[in-house]
Amino acid sequence: MKEELKTWLLSQQDNLDVVIAKASVKYYNENKGQANFRYDLKQCHIESYNLIRGKDLCYDRPNTAFAYTLWYHPRRINTFLSFFLDKVIQYQGQELVVFDLGAGAGAIQWSLGLIYAGLKRLGKTALKITIVNIDSSPFMLHYNRDYLWKEFILTYPEIDSDFKIEYEVNSWNNNHGVSTANSILAASYLFDDSDNQAEISKDFLNLIDNYKPSAVLLLTSEKKAVKYFPILKQDFLKLKYTSQLIQSAQLLFNKPLTNINSIRSKLGDYLSIEELKRNTSWYDASNAAIVFERPQLAMFEQVNPIKNLDVFNPPITVRRDVVLNDYQKKAAENVERPTTIIGPAGCGKSIVITEKVKNIVEEHNYDPKIQILVTTFNKSLIKKLSEWLVDVLDQNRFTITYDTGFNGATLPSCIIRFTGSKIANIRLVHFDMLPKYIGSVTYRGMVSMPQHHTIINEIIQEVKKEDHVTSNIYDNILNADFIFEEYHRVIYGLQVGITGSEDTYLNVSRIGRGNNPSLQKNSERRKLVFKCLKRYATRMHTQGIESFTIRRQYLLSKLNNNQIGFKYDYILVDEFQDCTDADFKIFYSLIKDPNKLTIGGDLAQAIHLGLAARIPRDQNMLTRKNHKLEGSYRLPVRISECISGLAQAINKHFSNSEGTSNIIPYKGAPPGARPIVVYGEKQEDLIPKLENIIGHYKIFDLKNTCILERDYTLKNLLLRSNIDVESDSILSLKGLEKECVIWSTYIPLEFEKEAFEFAYTIMTRTSGLLIIVLTTETQAVYKKVLGLLNQERLIFWDEDSEVKFKSFREAYIPVEIPDEEDDIGVLEDDLIL
Known part of the structure; x- marks a missing residue:
């Protein structure tokens, strides 16, 4: 029967070529009107070469599945077909459950569907099959379900209720509690390019040991196979599994893909995308597969039904x-x-x-x-x-x-x-x-920040008048932001105090405040600042002006007494x-x-x-x-990868490094895309782009969108476009997260020296999607932050966004930020600049 079925399968190569081509044409016609369609499709094809280069592919652009299918889908079907042909014949008349971890566009589903339809057409008894497609990319699962599979069943109507399909985004859960001794786990690229490869491997092997599937099929790049397969063979041998490499000589299909290549060529010419003009085929030498099989179980050996494959970490609910x-x-x-x-x-x-x-x-x-x-x-x-x-x-x-x-x-x-x-x-x-x-x-009463700024500005004018300050040489210290911050960090924070404390303040090492702006010990500059601080404290105390800092001072005073x-x-x-x-x-x-x-x-x-x-x-x-x-178990892995350079730069700033930790991407984190960079010359220009982005990425089941920092103009513009959005301060959200965060980079920072910490905290507040908004008014202090982001882990929404990002980003040169005592001996005139 195997040879008869193999002959029939070989006769289906042209039909499969047509089915994939039809699905592609349908997708193209429904999506070609998107403003960034050509740009995004070109980037998808450029990025798809990552697999050939042994790099990771992110599968998080809207057109990723479309581009992937036109190149890789036939190859993946061919890779899996021989393996599943043997398995289906082995379990004929029984029930088979396949968990496809990293299902992508559904090549295993197609392989099994083709075998199932072939058995029916040949009048043979087909087994019951359940496929649980699990992937961290909803774009891939969506394309499989709504385009590819719909065309497939039109050509192969033999697919009936005994061929069940489930789709799960990221969470390795089988909600229907299917249990059978004949279970196969297939994992594609599970261990690739992960800083937590050892941890993932340990979890995966524990899962294998617990559920004892009849077979495990692993697919990876050829380069990774050389590194990982020998290790995995030893691990699986301990679990009493035999192993076998799937060689290219075992692949069934080899005919030209005439229809798919015709579409690639036409699209390449029409959209001016050279990468599309290359012909694809059924053969792919860039990936390798290995099969681990468990010998027949002893008569009384226990097999646990696979009801919950919990390797990825779901959000905390209970x-x-x-x-x-x-x-x-x-x-x-x-x-x-x-x-x-x-x-x-x-x-x-x-x-x-x-x-x-x-x-x-x-x-x-x-x-x-x-x-x-x-x-x-x-x-x-x-x-x-x-x-x-x-x-x-x-x-x-x-x-x-x-x-x-x-x-x-x-x-x-x-x-x-x-x-x-x-x-x-x-x-x-x-x-x-x-x-x-x-x-x-x-x-x-309530704390009012505008009230504090008004009071401090009044005091600064008084002090300037009394001390005959008529030039702007002290503006970098005689301003409301600096005085307010100095009061909290030094007068209160370093317990300097005000009453009888002028000498203490004039000589204290202002730890962590740095020398920009400089405030040299016992200098005229520092004396002017203390005058302002003393009057500010007096007014707060005598007039009952509320501040969070003075409340803390009252508490500390009670404790001291x-x-x-x-x-x-x-x-x-x-x-x-x-x-x-x-x-x-x-x-x-x-x-x-x-x-x-x-x-x-x-x-x-x-x-x-x-x-x-x-x-x-x-x-x-x-x-x-x-x-x-x-490891960040909440932050999507692609975002962790993108901002790791920023985290390292912040850590280098701190001499007390024991209080910091590099962010290590964890491949078991929740699903999410790379940060998306979008540019608009004005805020109004951003709205249609943001509508488009949020519309596409709602597929990640985003329930809330928050703009950081507070940007009520952008919020109101989006609300008028019926996009439900809120805007908040990072000081309010610190420690919590939102599913979608829009970083408004043109909102001025209160304290520019903390630009790295602000940017890092904003970008780590998301549990799903991060959108980085650039305009002509993007704050200059953020340009070095942009320079620290990993460009391979960014999605540029359109060509404008890519060009502007690259023009904005500035190289970051690591610097130590000394305290002002390191500047003793520098001339006062130099410090004014």
Whole structure:
């Protein structure tokens, strides 16, 4: 029967050529009107050569599947056909389930569909087949389902209800719970170009050992095969699998692909895309396949049904369902030492914080006398932490009460009390509410930033008049932004103070503030700044002007004067990177034993303090236990790859490097595209492009879109185009994420020296799609950031976007940013420039 079926398959080469060509023509006619169609299609073809070069292909452009199919789809069908021909005959009359991991355009589905239809036409008994197509690219699955397969079943109507097909984006889940001993796992390019190849391999082999599929088929590039196959053969041998390479001589099809090549040639001429004019064929020497087969099971050997192939990490929905890895478990252990948990965006720091609280509570057996403080610098993150804690603690052993605002609204901060307790056993509150809830500091109204800028500008004019400053030589220090920042970072942050502190300020090393602008010790410049700072502090205090910083000062003053009579057993701080020395002093004053302080964060995201952020090296932290988490499990792998150079540059800035961590791409992260760069001369020019982008990438199931930083003009323009979008500040979103982030690069930065930290934090707030918006007004401070991005891991939306990006980007030369004491001896006149 095999030879008869093989003969029939060979007769179908021309039909398959026609089917693929028809699907391509249909797709072209439906999409050729897109403004960037020609540009995107050309880029798809250029990038498709990555596979030949042994590089990774991203499959994340709208036309990727169209370009891929016209070159690779016949080759992949040919690669798989011989293997599945033998398997179908082996299991004839039974049931076969195939999990296609990295399904792409569905070559395995086509191979099996062709064999299935052939058996029917030859009057043979066909087996029941279920195919679960799993891929991180929804574009590939969409093209397979809505174009290729629709044409296929028109030509082969024998496909019926016994041939079942499922499509899953990224998550290796079989929602229908199919179980059979005859299961095959096929994985295409699973281990290629991944910094976590060893981890993925370990997870995959554990999966094989658990479910014991009858066969495993792995496809990779020929170059990778030389490296990986010998290692994999040894691993599979331990699991009692035999192995066999699929050689090119075993391939069935070899006739010319007349129809596909005709379309390629016509499209190449019409669209002026030279890459399309090359002929494709059934043969591909650039990839290799290896088959691992399990011998017949012993009569009583147990086979687990494959119901859930969970190698990729789904988004966190239920905290108790999250399984921590070994590094996270270690970091969550309760030890009698100060603890730091450092890691990039999406590595699970907040998860570890909640796990450590759970461990502490369980070790103390829900002691009604224990007091734990959990704080961070973000209201929304406090809400998430409280939700996660409620999820992991014993529901029968605590109650939770949320704080209420002045208007009766429920706030994110809350109190968890254990059974039999009359005190707050776990207090969750964001840091700017600590003075009120912990120190009973009276808040005298809302904080208004415009009010502070107005007051500081008035003070600057007074000081200039008194000191006869008539030129602009002091403008880089006598401005509202600098004075406001100096008050928070130095007067409060370094605990310099105001009353009787002029000499201290004039001589203090302004750690992390740098020398641009310079403020040399005991200089006239520094004296002028202190005059402004002193008057600013006096007005805030005497006129009751609210600021987050002065509230912290009042709390610290109460603590220094022993006016707060209780201390916590444990304090855990999430997103510590914006803690000043004074903030750490508050923690030390609020805890019974500094050995029970835990901080988690990443100095690369220190958007409020920049290089002034650091982990203290004082007596309280000398014996600290440091944990570094690696890999971003939330940030799409292509975005991690794109921004890794920026992360490294930020890390080099910090002399206290133990508080930073490089972002390591993890191939098990959620699906997502490379960052998309789009240019418009004016904001109005961006709207149709952004409409087009969001329309195409909704296929990633994007539920929310957020513009960062706050750009209400762009927001309103998009809302008028019926695109549901919000706009927020990165200071508000820090620690949380959105599914689609639009980075508005023309919104001015409050503190330009933190441009790298701001850009990094913005780009790591997405869990799906990142759109980088460029205009003629893109801020100059971001051009070096653009220069640090990996261009191979960017999507330029059109030719204009590519040209403008390359003209904007500037080379980044690593520099150390010294503190001003390094400039002692430089002439005052030089410092003015």
